Amino acid sequence: MLSEKIPALFIVLCMMTLHGKEVIGATYYMDDSDNDCGAATQTVYSYSHTVKAWEDSLNKPSLPSRTCTLYFDTLSSSTRVKVTFLTGSYFNCGTTLTFYDGSSTTYSNKLRTMTCGDYSTSAIYSTSRYLTVKLTTTSTSTNYDFTFYVSEVSSGSSTVAYVNVGGIIGGLVSTIITVIFFICICRCICKRRERQTTVVYRERERSSTPSVNVTVNSSNSMSNINAPQIAPQMINQGIGYMAQPQPAYLPQPPVAYPPPPQPGGYPQQPPHNPQMARAAPDAPPPYPGGHPAQYPKY
Numbered sequence: 001m002l003s004e005k006i007p008a009l010f011i012v013l014c015m016m017t018l019h020g021k022e023v024i025g026a027t028y029y030m031d032d033s034d035n036d037c038g039a040a041t042q043t044v045y046s047y048s049h050t051v052k053a054w055e056d057s058l059n060k061p062s063l064p065s066r067t068c069t070l071y072f073d074t075l076s077s078s079t080r081v082k083v084t085f086l087t088g089s090y091f092n093c094g095t096t097l098t099f100y101d102g103s104s105t106t107y108s109n110k111l112r113t114m115t116c117g118d119y120s121t122s123a124i125y126s127t128s129r130y131l132t133v134k135l136t137t138t139s140t141s142t143n144y145d146f147t148f149y150v151s152e153v154s155s156g157s158s159t160v161a162y163v164n165v166g167g168i169i170g171g172l173v174s175t176i177i178t179v180i181f182f183i184c185i186c187r188c189i190c191k192r193r194e195r196q197t198t199v200v201y202r203e204r205e206r207s208s209t210p211s212v213n214v215t216v217n218s219s220n221s222m223s224n225i226n227a228p229q230i231a232p233q234m235i236n237q238g239i240g241y242m243a244q245p246q247p248a249y250l251p252q253p254p255v256a257y258p259p260p261p262q263p264g265g266y267p268q269q270p271p272h273n274p275q276m277a278r279a280a281p282d283a284p285p286p287y288p289g290g291h292p293a294q295y296p297k298y
Contacts (some may be wrong), residue, residue, distance in 0.1 A: 029055040030068040030135045037068035041103070044072045044081055044131075048149040049132065060142040067136050071103060071142030072097050074129040074152045079133035082153045083124040089146035097146065099124050100132040114146075125153070 025047045027037040034056040050066065050068065054060055072081050083099060089099065093116035100109045109132075112124055131150070 043073040072131045081126040085121040086147040103130040271275040
């Protein structure tokens with residue numbers, strides 16, 4: 001019987017050797033002392049894996065690793081990844097630890113970022129089978145330390161402590177931009193309608209006016225004349241003159257002077273004959289009424 005169990009035990013030991021960290025619940029160090037950073041995706045089972053900042057917190061390296069990324073996968077679409085922090089974690093302001101929902105470090109997938117002053121130990125849940133953790137250090141200080149556990153949970157268990165912050169922010173920004181865009185369009189339409197209404201109102205005012213008072217300054221102070229009534233006369237006679245009946249007789253021109261004398265002097269006049277002399281007809285009066293007709297007053 002023992003000889004029959006030896007092959008089975010040998011197979012189990014081989015699997016534990018090949019997948020040692022994943023089978024027994026491994027510990028990963030983000031100082032890259034064990035070449036864990038950027039390695040293949042780590043499989044997460046129902047038991048927890050441990051992730052630490054340093055392999056030996058008492059003997060930290062002089063220069064910390066600038067960046068370290070770990071990838072986790074539960075291998076089942078019906079499960080997700082849970083992160084639980086151990087108390088006592090702390091960060092300096094040059095170090096950030098970021099958790100992403102998925103298998104990439106896309107900003108929209110960001111779940112949570114921990115840096116100086118953030119000592120929260122609330123659990124973090126992914127929304128899918130994948131979780132990515134990235135440590136970034138921008139200073140030479142090693143004054144930070146943290147420990148958290150990664151485990152597999154069913155998709156319906158517990159409540160997500162930290163939702164997809166990047167996605168929510170992106171959605172809010174898109175919504176705000178859309179609302180502002182529609183507000184601008186509505187304001188433009190309202191202003192355009194207001195201008196059209198003003199133009200129509202002015203046109204109606206002009207069309208409802210019966211006449212226009214025209215004031216013309218002349219020697220006779222002509223004022224307050226109805227423009228539509230005098231328009232034809234103004235066109236024919238000119239402004240300032242109204243057509244009136246003309247006098248029956250116009251002034252006669254003066255009698256022409258006799259022609260100048262010839263070069264030999266004036267010709268000799270014939271002898272005066274009283275019998276042949278006739279009285280010259282009286283010239284008509286210069287004006288029919290004896291005085292010049294007066295022009296009409298305006």
